[in-house]
Amino acid sequence: MNTTAKSVKRVQFDHVSLTFGTPKGPLKVVEDVTYDINDGDFIAVIGPSGCGKTTMMSMLAGFQKPTTGKVLFDGSPVKGPGPERGVIFQEYGVFPWLTVKQNIAFGLQLKANHVAASEREQICDHYLDLMGLSDFANSHPKHLSGGMRQRLAIARAYAVKPQFLLMDEPFGALDAQTRANMQNLLLGVLASEGKTVMLITHSVEEAIYLASRIVVVTARPARIKQIIDVPFAYPRDESLQEKPEFGELRSHIRELVMSEYRAQQAQMRPVSFSE
Numbered sequence: 001m002n003t004t005a006k007s008v009k010r011v012q013f014d015h016v017s018l019t020f021g022t023p024k025g026p027l028k029v030v031e032d033v034t035y036d037i038n039d040g041d042f043i044a045v046i047g048p049s050g051c052g053k054t055t056m057m058s059m060l061a062g063f064q065k066p067t068t069g070k071v072l073f074d075g076s077p078v079k080g081p082g083p084e085r086g087v088i089f090q091e092y093g094v095f096p097w098l099t100v101k102q103n104i105a106f107g108l109q110l111k112a113n114h115v116a117a118s119e120r121e122q123i124c125d126h127y128l129d130l131m132g133l134s135d136f137a138n139s140h141p142k143h144l145s146g147g148m149r150q151r152l153a154i155a156r157a158y159a160v161k162p163q164f165l166l167m168d169e170p171f172g173a174l175d176a177q178t179r180a181n182m183q184n185l186l187l188g189v190l191a192s193e194g195k196t197v198m199l200i201t202h203s204v205e206e207a208i209y210l211a212s213r214i215v216v217v218t219a220r221p222a223r224i225k226q227i228i229d230v231p232f233a234y235p236r237d238e239s240l241q242e243k244p245e246f247g248e249l250r251s252h253i254r255e256l257v258m259s260e261y262r263a264q265q266a267q268m269r270p271v272s273f274s275e
């Protein structure tokens with residue numbers, strides 16, 4: 001989204017593969033993935049369920065290490081999690097023993113995030129308000145709905161203003177209206193703060209609406225099937241979704257993803273003797 005800094009490489013997936021050891025033997029989940037993420041890019045990753053998208057993101061977050069190949073962040077191999085990479089994973093990251101407000105404040109208190117004590121209160125209130133959680137500031141997460149807990153996880157990640165956001169299906173559990181609100185809010189946050197984003201989604205519409213580039217991955221093991229530049233300028237609004245070009249791109253990407261679902265189904269189908 002930051003067009004002036006497009007050429008600065010933030011992330012390199014360089015021939016990355018990952019195989020898990022499982023009781024049934026090795027399970028290859030990511031295979032020979034190579035692509036770059038530049039400063040200001042918004043990358044959406046889309047592909048069949050269980051294909052390896054989260055695993056790919058986990059290597060950039062620093063939760064998993066590649067079996068072969070390299071994941072570089074600002075030119076250095078990723079060795080673990082870091083404050084410059086804010087993570088919103090599915091069902092990840094709210095502390096049940098802290099209140100809503102304390103959850104948002106938690107990251108702000110970490111030394112690595114360099115937020116002065118005087119600013120914390122104001123930042124917490126801002127994100128409570130933005131996420132519609134002000135009335136629940138002193139509640140514990142167990143008293144929130146699933147969608148509210150997810151908004152809290154998003155608030156926590158936004159509050160520390162990481163340069164790089166890693167988001168794994170962040171809006172998947174939300175109802176349609178809240179999801180649309182959260183998408184527009186994210187576009188607003190990006191426009192004002194100029195972040196770089198990697199987002200995993202199952203929604204083709206969400207990928208096109210938000211991303212500058214879409215990485216379509218294959219059925220497991222996740223390989224790159226196609227990388228698509230999204231040809232719509234920012235700022236974007238919901239009228240974009242009514243344009244014929246949006247519909248054409250949606251059909252193209254749906255077909256790519258569906259062909260991988262079919263490949264996955266074929267892999268899973270038991271072989272009969274008549275075949």
Ligand SMILES: Nc1ncnc2c1ncn2[C@@H]1O[C@H](COP(=O)(O)OP(=O)(O)OP(=O)(O)O)[C@@H](O)[C@H]1O
Binds near residue numbers: 022052
């Ligand atoms: N730590 C692990 N050990 C063994 N297998 C794992 C591990 N983590 C993930 N897997 C397996 O790797 C495969 C890919 O999982 P992953 O979560 O990366 O897929 P995904 O594309 O993100 O799925 P979804 O879209 O459903 O969230 C799955 O078959 C999963 O069971």
